[in-house]
Amino acid sequence: MLRDVDLSGYEKVTAKNIPWEKFITSGHRACQGCAEVLAMGMVMKAAGPETIVCNATGCMEIITSPFPQSAWTVPWLHVAFENAAAVASGVESATRALERKGKLKKRPKIIAFAGDGGTADIGLQALSGALERGHDFVYVCLDNEAYMNTGIQRSSSTPYGAMTTTSPPGKKSIGQRTWKKNMAMIAAAHEIPYVATASPAYHLDLFNKVKKALAVEGPAYLHIFATCPTGWRSDPAKSVELCRLAVQSKVFPLYEVVGGQYIITQKVKKPKPVTDYFKLQRRFRHLTPDAVEYIQSRVDEEYARLEAFEKATAPLEEVAEPPTEG
Amino acid sequence: MSKQAIMAWEDLALGTAILSPGNAKELRTGDWRSLKPKLDEEKCIKCSLCAMYCPEFCISVDAEGFYRPDFYYCKGCGVCANECPKDAITMGKEGE
Amino acid sequence: MGKRVGLEVSLAVAEAVKLANVDVVSAYPITPQTHIVEELSVYVASGELDAEFIPVESEHSAMSAALGAAAAGARVYTATASQGLALMHEILFIVSGMRMPMVMTVANRALSAPISIWNDHGDIMAERDIGWIQIFAENGQEALDLTLCAFKIAEDKRVLLPMIVNIDGFTLSHVIEPVIIPDHAEVDAFLPPYQPVLKLDTQNPVTFGPVGVPEVYTEARKQLEQAVIGAKPVVDEVLAGFGAAFDRQYKLVEQNGKIGAKTLFVTMGSLGETCMTAVDELMAEGQDAGQTRIRLWRPFPEEEFLAACAGAEKLVVIDRALSPGAVCGPVASELKSLFYGRPGAPEIINVIAGLGGRDVTVREFKEMFALAGSGKLSGNYMMWGVESHAS
Numbered sequence: 001m002l003r004d005v006d007l008s009g010y011e012k013v014t015a016k017n018i019p020w021e022k023f024i025t026s027g028h029r030a031c032q033g034c035a036e037v038l039a040m041g042m043v044m045k046a047a048g049p050e051t052i053v054c055n056a057t058g059c060m061e062i063i064t065s066p067f068p069q070s071a072w073t074v075p076w077l078h079v080a081f082e083n084a085a086a087v088a089s090g091v092e093s094a095t096r097a098l099e100r101k102g103k104l105k106k107r108p109k110i111i112a113f114a115g116d117g118g119t120a121d122i123g124l125q126a127l128s129g130a131l132e133r134g135h136d137f138v139y140v141c142l143d144n145e146a147y148m149n150t151g152i153q154r155s156s157s158t159p160y161g162a163m164t165t166t167s168p169p170g171k172k173s174i175g176q177r178t179w180k181k182n183m184a185m186i187a188a189a190h191e192i193p194y195v196a197t198a199s200p201a202y203h204l205d206l207f208n209k210v211k212k213a214l215a216v217e218g219p220a221y222l223h224i225f226a227t228c229p230t231g232w233r234s235d236p237a238k239s240v241e242l243c244r245l246a247v248q249s250k251v252f253p254l255y256e257v258v259g260g261q262y263i264i265t266q267k268v269k270k271p272k273p274v275t276d277y278f279k280l281q282r283r284f285r286h287l288t289p290d291a292v293e294y295i296q297s298r299v300d301e302e303y304a305r306l307e308a309f310e311k312a313t314a315p316l317e318e319v320a321e322p323p324t325e326g
Numbered sequence: 327m328s329k330q331a332i333m334a335w336e337d338l339a340l341g342t343a344i345l346s347p348g349n350a351k352e353l354r355t356g357d358w359r360s361l362k363p364k365l366d367e368e369k370c371i372k373c374s375l376c377a378m379y380c381p382e383f384c385i386s387v388d389a390e391g392f393y394r395p396d397f398y399y400c401k402g403c404g405v406c407a408n409e410c411p412k413d414a415i416t417m418g419k420e421g422e
Numbered sequence: 423m424g425k426r427v428g429l430e431v432s433l434a435v436a437e438a439v440k441l442a443n444v445d446v447v448s449a450y451p452i453t454p455q456t457h458i459v460e461e462l463s464v465y466v467a468s469g470e471l472d473a474e475f476i477p478v479e480s481e482h483s484a485m486s487a488a489l490g491a492a493a494a495g496a497r498v499y500t501a502t503a504s505q506g507l508a509l510m511h512e513i514l515f516i517v518s519g520m521r522m523p524m525v526m527t528v529a530n531r532a533l534s535a536p537i538s539i540w541n542d543h544g545d546i547m548a549e550r551d552i553g554w555i556q557i558f559a560e561n562g563q564e565a566l567d568l569t570l571c572a573f574k575i576a577e578d579k580r581v582l583l584p585m586i587v588n589i590d591g592f593t594l595s596h597v598i599e600p601v602i603i604p605d606h607a608e609v610d611a612f613l614p615p616y617q618p619v620l621k622l623d624t625q626n627p628v629t630f631g632p633v634g635v636p637e638v639y640t641e642a643r644k645q646l647e648q649a650v651i652g653a654k655p656v657v658d659e660v661l662a663g664f665g666a667a668f669d670r671q672y673k674l675v676e677q678n679g680k681i682g683a684k685t686l687f688v689t690m691g692s693l694g695e696t697c698m699t700a701v702d703e704l705m706a707e708g709q710d711a712g713q714t715r716i717r718l719w720r721p722f723p724e725e726e727f728l729a730a731c732a733g734a735e736k737l738v739v740i741d742r743a744l745s746p747g748a749v750c751g752p753v754a755s756e757l758k759s760l761f762y763g764r765p766g767a768p769e770i771i772n773v774i775a776g777l778g779g780r781d782v783t784v785r786e787f788k789e790m791f792a793l794a795g796s797g798k799l800s801g802n803y804m805m806w807g808v809e810s811h812a813s
Contacts, residue, residue: 018378026384026399027353033403038381052622054490061631064350067342067638068332070629071350075622077493078631079486079516086483090448090490090498091622093474097445097496101472104495108624126486129479203378229403237404237417240379335641335648340582340620341521342642344629 002313005193005259010215013207019045028071029063033236035243036060036142036226039200040113043140043224046210047109049074052091056084056114056123059149060142075108082122085130085139088112092135109214110137116157117147120181131190131219138213138220141183144228152231156181159251160298161291162283164231169286179298187221188257194220196256196265201244205254205265212256225252233282245277250303255310262309274299355382359402361417363395369414376406376415424604424668431562431594432457434601435501435527435587438569440471441609442525445496445616448476448487452506453539454591455529459501481506485513492522492584493630495621497573499524503591504531504545511549517584518553519646520630523576523616524584525569526554530691530742531591532778540779541591543691546719547743547752553646555585555653556720558691562599565589567670570609575660577616581653588719590692592779604668612667654721674723675730676715679705683712685794686731686768687787688739690716690753693776697740700787711791716753724760734768738794740782741774741803750803772803780807 013019023044030037040060044051053076055061061078064071079087088110098104112130114123119141127139146164147153154167154176162176169175188195193216196209206224213220225246227239234242246252247266251274254266274296278284287295339345370392377385377393384399385406395406407415429437435458439447447466449459465471474491478484484500491498502510507528517524528546532538546556555575559565565587572585589595620628634642658674665671679686679701689697694715704711714730714737716723731737741751749755754772761767771794776782786806793799 018374020377022383024383025348025351026382026396027350027355028382029350029353029355030381032358032381032401033405034381038379038405041381041383050624052494052624062633065344065629065632066635067632068344069350069353070344070347070632072629073348073627075624075627076629077490077622079489079520080512083483083486083513086478086486087490087493089476089478089483090446090487090492091494092490093446093448093476093487094491094494094496094498097472097474098494101445125479126483129483132479133476200379235404237408239381239403240405240409330637331641332635332637333641335644338638338641338645339628341519341630342632342634342638342645343520343620344632345620347627347629 002261002315003191003259005216007212007215010212013046013204013211015204019048019207021045023049023072023074024064025071025073027069029066030059031230031236033229033239035200035239036144036228037063039142039206039224039226042200042203042206043111043210044074046207047111047214051109051111053077054084054088054091054110054112056112056118057081058115058118060113060115062149081118083126084112084114084118084123086126088137088139089130089133089135092137112137112139114141116141116143116145117155120157120183121155128190131187131192131221134218136218138222140222140224142224142226144226144231146228146231148228148231157183160295161287163286164283174291175286184221184223191260192219192221193217194256194258196222197252197254198222198224199243199247199252199254200224200226201240202247202254202266209256234280238280242277242280245272245280248272249274249277250299251277253303253306255306261313261315262306264306264310268303354398356398356400359400360420361402361404362420363400363402363404363406363415364418365392365394366414366416367392369412371412373411375409375411379405379409381405424602424608426600426602428598429562429601430457430596430598431565431589432596433461434562434566435569435589436461436465437603438566439499440465441604441606442497442570442573442613443615444471444473444499446474446476446488446491446498448478448484448491448498448500450478450481450484450502450506452481452503454531454595455501455503455506455527457595458527481509482513485510485517488524489513489517489520489522492524493520493622495618497616499526501527501529503529504533507545507549508533514549514552514554519642521582521649522584523582525572525576526584526586527569528586528588529591529595530588538778541593542777542779543742544744544777546586546588547745550720550752553583553650554720555583555650555657556588557585557718558588558716559594560692560694560715561594562597562601563670564672565594566601566603567664567668567672570613571660571664574613575653575657578656578660579619581649581656582619583649583653588691594692608667612664650721654718654723657718672717673726674718675726676717677712677730679712680710681712682733684710684734685712685736685738685791686734687713688716688737688753688757689713690719691742693740693742693782696782696784697787700784700791703784704788704791709791722756727760731768736769736771736794738771738773738790741772742776744774744777744805754803771799773799773806774803775806782806
């Protein structure tokens, strides 16, 4: 069901007006080559100073806030692991009431950050509730595909076959036995105005998705892919390259769902094999050729399904042209 | 009695909030570095991608338009060198 | 000077919340709390109360959203009971640790298993260490009045803590009582608008909820402990101020029956009213009986309780919660700690009664009194009225 979404407040970001002002300072304690903090920093650059952040427990919370230092220059609230969306609901409702009563000049933007465990597992209920109630906020899942903060345990967002400390490969297991949970489509099923996947390797695409997510009235969901060199056993220098390879291999397609319409924002015309992406990470090195073949076929199938969604949800009178990456 | 505390409880802000936003910039994360990026100014086209992808947010533009890391923070991850489209940045051992 | 009406106590609590001009109500339905929040949603829908009503998807989110709203500078209210309170457990500590004022009604109800919707104090006794101010109402007027006082106490600059007003589920929450509803202007004069000390403000950014490294955690908890202990004189002061403004007096600990009696019942919550009747009858029969009612539970009013029990030789402490494997019930345990090592400490007889909606009648209180007098109530505690092959 397609719905009209008002994007009139959206200002397009191009190579000419890139937002550089940072709201997470240097001196944060993320691991070398952390793409998660990179992604979060990019979201904040696009969001700007009039923003309140609600942060779930996890890597991003601990690396930015060990007392007495904070890397945040915007108002920031951390409560617990599973409730970032609920906390944001409360902040949003309060700002609504206070604005109406003349106690607050203008409602700020509200962004909730959580990792994949805090989103797809323990925080899924709170997220679903907040999306369904229609709060005007942006929920950002920073997906590094396992519980990294606690020591690389598997989550429902860990990809099939990956080695983690609780999905070890062995005689009787391939590693992670289940396919990655499709959080973006779960969010889209709530029929909220805006859902998108993003990657820090495609920074303009990411900036524009943040701008759109903030521009719409009501909830928006961003699912951002983020390399964890510590957890993926990859070279920290390759973190952004891995984010790019995940897109180029169709493992993590970039798309948005605007009022129910699926739009692939980075078309993958000449896909790289998944092995190009796998071989830079030790979490996949135990995979057998059969396993890789299975993964490749399912990745292709899912991308084809996404293309079918795009086709099926395109407005009848026109075919959507994807914006070109600058 | 050994002194392990940062401050007396009476001096803590309400609810242990931090009232100095961004004071993590006091932290010298450059101490973590074992590899150090080096810029070849001949090759650099001042495209800013190294700054865009720096997970430390510590690369900024200088008066000549070159993008330079702040070594007070640079952890030496090497993302800038890897992402440089002109291979203008190389990683060398710290102290060499 | 307000109007006197016959009202279900839940609705009286909702009236108080409306009179307090709350900004945000965040609630999830659970028996026997539902009538309170249903009524509040009606007020919001009709425009009688200018607030945001967040119909959250769980109690965990109810408390999380309440915290978020409080951090943004709003006056916040929620209500729950039993399993709902237990589901909130994790967040309750965070609200007090972050010093976020808010008011919550707990319509006290037994915890599962077996599932029981009926009244006891098992839910709140599992939350003794959460760092909230906790008070117990005995009747409908008190439920309304203490709810108004709770906002003023919680938001006091010397306190800045969340507060729970306990009302017994069904036996208080669902009964219709005559209640005086104060005028809005009178309440406005008593309860000024909330002025948060710290809040989420883009003009003045703060970091709420940082990592408490070992070099600060102990001091952080000390700050909370001092705030909770320091709340006692403020509770006293606010209740006295309420008494002066509305002519209804509440103390931290109440006495009735014979002052200085040798045997005192100790009660908390609405069972105190049944006990009062029993004490009156015992006195009429010439017995040396009295009663001490604990109103404020956290912080525990030590001096006031000791003064109220001066001269007593036996305390019959009624606990409405069982702590399996503990030395005794939670209230008795508190009192034994209080009296330990004090010269002339009374004997503490602990009766665990009224679990999961089991009635405790006037006659039963009198039986307890007789058994206590004859020395037949011994041991660490007894569970009153348990049907057993051994009895």
